[in-house]
Amino acid sequence: MAGVDLRAAFGRLRPHVGIDPLTCSIADPRRSTNLPFKEGTILQGRADKLTTGQLACFLIAVSMGSAIIFIPSSLILTAGNGAWLSLLGAFGFGMITLLCVLFLHRRHEGRDMVEYSRILIGRTATVIIMIPVIAMLLFATAAIIAGIGAFFISGMMPETPLYIFCSFSLLVATLTARAGIAAAARMFVLLVPIMIMFAVVVLVIALPLYDWNRLLPIFDKGAGPILHGLFITAGFPFGEVCLFALILPYAGKDNSRLLSVRLLLAFGITGISMVIATLCTIAAFGAAAGHFNYSLYQLASNIEIGGTNERIEAVIGVALILGSYMKATGYIIALNRVLSKISGVKDERAFIYPLGLLCTLLSLTLFSSPADFQYLVYQVWPFTVIFVGCLLIYALAGLTLARTKPASRAQEAER
Numbered sequence: 001m002a003g004v005d006l007r008a009a010f011g012r013l014r015p016h017v018g019i020d021p022l023t024c025s026i027a028d029p030r031r032s033t034n035l036p037f038k039e040g041t042i043l044q045g046r047a048d049k050l051t052t053g054q055l056a057c058f059l060i061a062v063s064m065g066s067a068i069i070f071i072p073s074s075l076i077l078t079a080g081n082g083a084w085l086s087l088l089g090a091f092g093f094g095m096i097t098l099l100c101v102l103f104l105h106r107r108h109e110g111r112d113m114v115e116y117s118r119i120l121i122g123r124t125a126t127v128i129i130m131i132p133v134i135a136m137l138l139f140a141t142a143a144i145i146a147g148i149g150a151f152f153i154s155g156m157m158p159e160t161p162l163y164i165f166c167s168f169s170l171l172v173a174t175l176t177a178r179a180g181i182a183a184a185a186r187m188f189v190l191l192v193p194i195m196i197m198f199a200v201v202v203l204v205i206a207l208p209l210y211d212w213n214r215l216l217p218i219f220d221k222g223a224g225p226i227l228h229g230l231f232i233t234a235g236f237p238f239g240e241v242c243l244f245a246l247i248l249p250y251a252g253k254d255n256s257r258l259l260s261v262r263l264l265l266a267f268g269i270t271g272i273s274m275v276i277a278t279l280c281t282i283a284a285f286g287a288a289a290g291h292f293n294y295s296l297y298q299l300a301s302n303i304e305i306g307g308t309n310e311r312i313e314a315v316i317g318v319a320l321i322l323g324s325y326m327k328a329t330g331y332i333i334a335l336n337r338v339l340s341k342i343s344g345v346k347d348e349r350a351f352i353y354p355l356g357l358l359c360t361l362l363s364l365t366l367f368s369s370p371a372d373f374q375y376l377v378y379q380v381w382p383f384t385v386i387f388v389g390c391l392l393i394y395a396l397a398g399l400t401l402a403r404t405k406p407a408s409r410a411q412e413a414e415r
Contacts, residue, residue, distance in 0.1 A: 049252040052259045054185040056266035057192045058330060059244060063094075064270045065327030066147060067237035068199055069296055069320045071274060072281040074378050077290025079229030080221040081214075084278050086229030091271035093230075094238025097390050098267055100397040101245045102260050107400050112249040114341040120399045127342055132388050134338055137243065139384075141331045141355075142362035143377055145169050148324045149363070150370065155297060156317065166363045169321075173328040174356030178349055181250050181333050184326075191322050196273065198319040202300045202312065203280050209302060210283035220287075235382020237274075241267065242389040246334035294320075332356065 050058070075083040108116040113133075117126040149165035176184050219226070251259055281295045284302075292298045297320075300313035332355055339351045367373040 048180060048182055048250055050182065050185045050250045051252055052262045054189055055248070055251055055259065056262040057188045058185055058247060059241070059263055059266045060192050060196075060270055061188050061323070061326035062244060062247070062330045063237055063241055063267060064195075064273060065237065065323040066144065066320050068273055068277050068323065069151075069294055069316065070147065070377075071233065071237065072278045073290055073292045073295035074374070075229050075233060075278060076282060076287075076295070078232060079225045080287070080290075081216065081282055082218045082221070082226040083229055083282065084275050085218065086226050087233055087271070087275050087278060089230040090233035090238045091274075093234045093390075094241050094271070095264070095267060097239060097393060098241045098244070098263065100393050101241065101248060102263065103397055104245065104393070104400060105248045105251070106256050106260075107404065110249055110251065112337065112341065113245045113396075114338060115249075116400070117396060120396060120403070129392060130338055130342055132384075133243075133392070134335065136384060136389060137331050137335045137338070138355075138359065138362060139366070139376075139381070140240070140243075141170075141328050141335070141359045142366050143373070143381070144324050144328045144331070145173075145359065145363040146367055146373060147377075148321065150373065151294060151297075151317070151320055154293065154370075155313075163364055167360055169325065170328065170356050170360045170363070173325055173332055174352060176325075176329045177332040177336065177356075178352045180349075181247075184329050184333065185250075188326055191326060195319045195322045195326075196269075198315045199273070199277065199296065202296060202303070202316055203277065205305075205312070206280065206284060206299050206303050208304075209299070210280065211286070212283050214283055214286040215279065231386075232378055232382050233274075235385035236377065238271070239382070239385040239390050242385065242393045243331070243334060245393060246337055247330060328359075332359070 072083070075086060079086045104113075104116060105111075108119070111119075114126060114130060117129065121129070145166050146162075148169050149162045152165050153160065153162060176187070277296060281289045281299060284299050285292065285295065289295050294316070297313050297316045300316045301311070303312055332352065335355050336349065336351045339345075339355075340348050345351075367376065
């Protein structure tokens with residue numbers, strides 16, 4: 001190739017267009033500007049669009065996440081043997097919320113929560129109502145990461161400082177969010193089945209530990225504790241689907257009916273998994289299950305084959321890490337989208353790194369003790385999700401329905 005003039009070679013191929021091989025730019029004499037190639041420009045229009053299957057996996061990651069590890073023990077402590085009834089009622093509440101989110105997405109033609117809030121209530125009111133949504137996402141991300149740290153300190157590495165787990169966990173989640181939702185979704189398609197498979201394997205291997213008579217009586221503590229458990233799980237994890245309204249606009253141009261069906265099925269997988277995990281925990285430990293912080297982890301640690309303890313609880317630890325990592329990544333992406341829409345910043349990823357740093361600091365300072373963590377996550381957080389996040393979705397759905405003409409409703413029913 002020595003002595004070959006690349007500029008002349010490219011010039012002969014396109015007489016009116018010159019391609020500079022050194023700067024990778026297109027110089028057109030008929031135009032006064034050079035158009036440099038930029039990384040990702042060719043696919044920019046579709047790089048952030050997800051398929052229905054990817055969104056379904058994303059919904060499982062966000063709704064289930066680490067809840068399958070955290071929820072059973074705290075719920076059994078509150079509702080007793082009727083904990084699974086609380087989960088069924090809360091699942092119905094979450095399904096109604098998801099239907100409202102899908103209705104808003106379909107009616108407003110793929111716009112996100114910020115955009116259709118501006119249409120319904122104006123710009124100023126939208127900024128006001130987005131403040132508590134931002135606060136919810138910040139708290140949730142910090143709590144997820146703090147939960148990872150608390151799990152490792154209490155169960156595996158008590159001498160390791162908390163900031164090690166929090167900082168590294170959020171670093172990975174932040175870098176994934178920075179790579180874009182498309183890259184995260186492709187990764188979640190692989191990680192979600194692994195997370196579910198690990199949990200299922202532990203539940204199946206633990207069959208010799210189950211005594212199904214421990215499921216009775218169902219109303220051992222009365223109806224009041226079951227309703228209390230319904231309130232807790234209606235907020236965490238099922239009510240959190242209201243925040244999925246910030247992720248749903250990344251859906252591609254697939255059939256809206258197919259999208260709805262797959263998301264409802266994905267949410268059903270979350271509900272069934274939570275109920276099965278709770279039933280198995282009760283069958284294994286009975287009333288004592290409520291006194292274990294991580295009941296599935298304890299269940300895995302008690303598995304014996306041939307009289308030998310297999311020590312497979314690390315599998316549950318992996319499931320917890322994967323679920324928490326995916327959920328934190330999704331919330332950082334949602335946070336960045338809200339802030340970008342409100343501020344009007346052109347760089348859609350401008351807030352990723354500052355949000356990662358802020359959430360790291362919150363995870364280290366927001367919870368003063370394990371008791372404080374339990375109170376904020378299982379008492380304050382469900383109340384906030386139901387009466388702030390879900391109520392906002394219901395209000396926006398009601399306003400949308402009230403402003404929809406009868407002819408438009410008929411067209412929507414035909415889709």
